Amino acid sequence: MAQGNGRAALVTGAARGIGRSIALRLADDGLDVAVNDLESMKGELDAVAEDISAKGVKSAAVVADVSDKGEVDGMVETVAGELGKLDVMVANAGIAQVKAILDVSPEDLDRMLAVNVRGVVLCCQAAARQMIEQGSGGKIIGAASIAAHKGFGLLGHYSASKFAVRGLTQAAAQEWAEHGITVNAYCPGIVDTAMWELIDEGIGDLQGGTAKKGEIMNQFVESLVALGRVQTPEDVASFVSYLASKDSDYMTGQSVMIDGGVMFS
Ligand SMILES: NC(=O)c1ccc[n+]([C@@H]2O[C@H](COP(=O)([O-])OP(=O)(O)OC[C@H]3O[C@@H](n4cnc5c(N)ncnc54)[C@H](O)[C@@H]3O)[C@@H](O)[C@H]2O)c1
DSSP: OOOOOSOEEEESSOSSHHHHHHHHHHHHTTOEEEEEEOGGGHHHHHHHHHHHHTTTSOEEEEEOOTTOHHHHHHHHHHHHHHHSOOSEEEEOOOOOOOBOGGGOOHHHHHHHHIIIIIHHHHHHHHHHHHHHHHTSOEEEEEEOOGGGTSOOTTBHHHHHHHHHHHHHHHHHHHHHGGGTEEEEEEEEOSBOSHHHHHHHHHHHHHTTSOSOTTHHHHHHHHHHOTTOSOBOHHHHHHHHHHHHSGGGTTOOSOEEEESSSSSOO
């Protein structure tokens, strides 16, 4: 059972996938952990919060849409109230969509940017305000991607949204350094989650619908990943554990590849 270490974290989009693994890992590290997701994921979200409590640390489950400023501000206030403070914000929630750029509608673009860019900006702002008020610094961590370093065909507007997260990370690191707040982002590769199921299906459909479930993902892994296996959410969570810890105190403004060797910086 984890020994509480007096620090508190909030992970958005944590009902499943990478966010869930990050939340559980931070609880193993001894942090109190609040988890967030959409109303439609409430059952899964509550189950994650129960798994966190079972590790012997405090937990809270807060439903909010990260693209809505009022809901984000309310979420951070609730978390600071329930856990006593906020030391680590992981702006993990994100969406993907497979579409050729010529077919991306204004509505597709707005939805992508609302969650992946506005959502991350709002979560970072609300967390930074809380941390500045507390006066003891903090760690702000965003979800970027290998697609924040290289645009991928059929994921054009997704890639654009992740490049934006990288830009925000660099700027926020400079603005908030004086408050002892570091800002970094993790850049996963091909992680076996519901998001890649969607990408696998989307690319398969555009290629004529003959590929079996998982076939496209496996092709990407075989052709792109040096370590030769698909990434697990835990592979991401162990790196975010480092970003949330004191060990990363001298790192800020970085968007770091944790991808099994797809991209090389
Ligand atoms: N899976 C990958 O290969 C991969 C690679 C690189 C980066 N990422 C990024 O990592 C993050 C997590 O991805 P994942 O694979 O776990 O995805 P996922 O789809 O499995 O989980 C994302 C979670 O975010 C939630 N969410 C979506 N919109 C939300 C909103 N407006 N407000 C609150 N919650 C919302 C979803 O309900 C879901 O539970 C995303 O930002 C994604 O872009 C994923």
